[in-house]
Amino acid sequence: MHNHDHQLDEMYRDIILDHYRSPRGRKDVADPTVVNEGMNPSCGDEIEMKVRLKGDTVEELGVHCAGCAISVASGSMLSEIAEGRTISELKVIAAAVKGMLTTGEVPEEIELDELSDIEVLEGVRQFPVRIKCALLAWVTLVEGLERYEKGGSGENASTTEDANPTVIV
Amino acid sequence: MHNHDHQLDEMYRDIILDHYRSPRGRKDVADPTVVNEGMNPSCGDEIEMKVRLKGDTVEELGVHCAGCAISVASGSMLSEIAEGRTISELKVIAAAVKGMLTTGEVPEEIELDELSDIEVLEGVRQFPVRIKCALLAWVTLVEGLERYEKGGSGENASTTEDANPTVIV
């Protein structure tokens, strides 16, 4: 038996480790309406998300996250509650998750404990450097949805590149 | 009566203060062969020296020093021993003064104690920031003499100036 550290276990709750070991929503989505890639520059970890909308509602969502346990678990949890919800519902939930992880304040109308396992992410709040991990999937989703709403293709515009020096590697 | 500090009095010997209060050699030299200006950039103090040579020998030397007590006294002492000596004699003496003030080593052939008051400058050695003061006159003399020897006019070439910005002061 390990003698686990209390604070550490507050972050790495069993549910989180379970999502990490067996991430849900790791599937491909046919005919996606929204495709977005996210990245945490400070660690280099990446996430890819595909969403097929039917009207305002998420019909199917797939997520592939190559990151730490927190980011993988968070993406996995997101995938569990996304399907069947509307864009605006999801934006409200994303804001609530952000509130829970940063200020600790969650809008009253949101009952995170009714949202699958999401509430267990709260333990991350005590580890400020890791908050970005828990937010990665949510930021990537909202960014993709908002681009779609603004009439964009929903596809991530590749970053523009200006003249760089010739390089021999 | 003042209660003077011992170390301070080692530098500001009565002879030095006397030279400072009544500097010798503060005269103009007619038809000078060598004219040189010296400056200590760190304090901004300046010295002007004019020498009329007859052959190899200093016939007349005038010095105007706008500086601290040490630099004025040193220039004054220089003026007391310069006339009647040859260029090479003066260069040897200047090197000896430098030796006395820096390494503490004076070439054997030089008897500084026979050179008027110059030996009292030795007290400056304990005040490293002030050594440049005691050397100013000697450096200026040697520089002027060497320029003369190299066939230069003996006049200080004004510093060249490259394109500087327009300035409104």
Place this chain on the structure above:
Amino acid sequence: MQEAVNQQQVLDSAEIRKDFPILERSVQGKPLVYLDNAATTQKPRSVIDAEAEYYLKHNANVHRGIHTLAEEATEAYECTRDRIASWIGGVAREEVIFTRGTTEAINLVAHSWGGANIGKGDRIVLTQMEHHANLVPWIQLAKKNGAELAYLPIDGEGRLDLSSMDSIITPNTKLVAITQMSNVLGTINPAAEVAARAHSVGAVVLADGAQSAPHMPVDVKVLGVDFFAFSGHKMLGPTGVGALWGRRELLEAMEPWQTGGEMILLVKWDRATWAELPHKFEAGTPNIAGVAAWSKAFDYLDRFGMDAVRSHEVEWTRYTMNRLLGLGFVNIFGPKDVEERGSAISFEVEGVHPHDLAQFLDSRGVAVRAGHHCAQPLTKLLGQTSTTRASGYLYNTTAESDRLAEALLEAKKYFG
């Protein structure tokens, strides 16, 4: 000799001195009278202890570290940023960049902002009383980019003469860089008035706060400037730390100056993108211990408040100037009215060279500075090659001014 009566002091300097261990030291067998505060100030025990404490308990490299020490070190470092942000008038923490001191802060602006925004035929306006730190970087920039330089003149008392300001700050003026307090004359400049004129022609304004920040309340918003630079070591803090504050829009539009670790977002073989403010301007491992300890200097000053520090210095300066002028052979440069100046008092003693004077005062335990005080053009303008400067701070007493005056009298006799 007749002792002048000690004036009422605003702060209890006797108590304050107990916090500064070095002030108990003797020099040349006499108790130290430290009057070289414009060059650097002494440090209270709390600052010295904080720097040691950092190494004894928390030392690690900042940012990105996941282990406990790295988090503690980062917190100590970033805490000082918050402290500064509120101390200079409640600016955003991201607008505060750590540097080695005022000099590096001004160089950052000159290279990064100036290099990109000042071109041929543009004008840079300075004052005649700038420290080399706020002079040479602009001379170099003007030379490189073909700009012109203009100087706001000073009057006979060393105050900024603004009568010709409108004709000097012309429409082609892109930058006005001005010291808020002169390190030679003590003059406190009407920076807000100059900034208003500068902004009316669209110029950017930098204030050199090296001397003002330590000695008076500063609010960069009230000043209305765009950049503000100052040093920790002149305000009870450690050596090797300083800060640049800049308006966010300006800082965001600027390219980084120094590059390397901690200031990047992504690096590829042929390109790099930059981290957010303030990190974009802080390349490499910073002076972590120094920055962490600097916060204790703010704590210390806040015990009294900068209004009280300023009042104390006004009284000390009044007393000291009167004492020196009373000697009859001392000529003081800079404003006569103490309300218009700080506590840096530069003067000449007839017949005694500043370097001889400083040497003599040192033998009496009195530390002052002699020289051009890194302001050669100003010193020349005053008709001097060097001056002697006594500069006070919150721990200086009028009794120390008496020691200075007595030593000056002695020096006058010694060399006279």
Place this chain on the structure above:
Amino acid sequence: MQEAVNQQQVLDSAEIRKDFPILERSVQGKPLVYLDNAATTQKPRSVIDAEAEYYLKHNANVHRGIHTLAEEATEAYECTRDRIASWIGGVAREEVIFTRGTTEAINLVAHSWGGANIGKGDRIVLTQMEHHANLVPWIQLAKKNGAELAYLPIDGEGRLDLSSMDSIITPNTKLVAITQMSNVLGTINPAAEVAARAHSVGAVVLADGAQSAPHMPVDVKVLGVDFFAFSGHKMLGPTGVGALWGRRELLEAMEPWQTGGEMILLVKWDRATWAELPHKFEAGTPNIAGVAAWSKAFDYLDRFGMDAVRSHEVEWTRYTMNRLLGLGFVNIFGPKDVEERGSAISFEVEGVHPHDLAQFLDSRGVAVRAGHHCAQPLTKLLGQTSTTRASGYLYNTTAESDRLAEALLEAKKYFG
């Protein structure tokens, strides 16, 4: 579990540890195992005390001051310059320039020497294992002046592959900048061999000594390089100090980079001339206390000698690598042969993300670093986005390596 037998240690780390107060600290309820030395090292009491001592007894601004404190401060500051000059191989003291660290030292060279000497079509050669500090300044310079960049490749074990060196270091190469020891792979590079080739085409060579200077004997003359940069904080010294050594002819021909006080000879309204070396490159008030205390770090290392420090680390690295490899799930990057590498050991643990791993190790009191270690292109080349790095120093013991190994085993179970 089975304890590995402690190997014979070259240095008496148990004794050495007593000089480092922070090593007695606990983290998360466990005794600290500090293995983040490549980021920054801990400080012996002598260094911490020296910095305090400077403020308690001698603090003043350096140079030009005539009073006693200013002379003492200047002496303390300049003394460290002598120390460094002899420590890196007996160079001239004027060739040693104080900076904030390696990053600022390299930026100085890139801006001052590079800006003037690298033009359109010229080539800058780096290696694939450079730290951002020795990468981004050159990318920026190449971009600005239209130069090209080429990289000496690494082999499968993270060693420099010199087989193509002659075709990479071409006649149009003006600069070769190379780390002497990689902060990720630990690789010790054949800098002398690279320098010889570089010189044969007339290129100037800069060695990044941030990781080498702390861990092995360095002689810049034997290396044959032209510039050498390193940091105090990675070698027992204070944060905020570093040095650049450069060959006199190069430094003398270079224009200053930062300008301001202390680095000038004469300043007029429209121009300035420069002080002699080294002052030309040290604008403004430096980190005086930090520089003064740095000399105690050299004293400390000299108690053992750098040969012994190196031998100690070779043994520690050998033990630690064997211990990690013995776990069966750890993959180490960089040379397998400890003679070819330093004590920075970067690795991956199958199935555990480096950031989770570092977090877990921290809960066990073990401080390591996770991330790209300011070498993003290299990390990507290794097929990683981040790695975990344990890095040792003279105070680290094999018992600490055991603690690391045990914690890794636990982590593997926890996340696996």
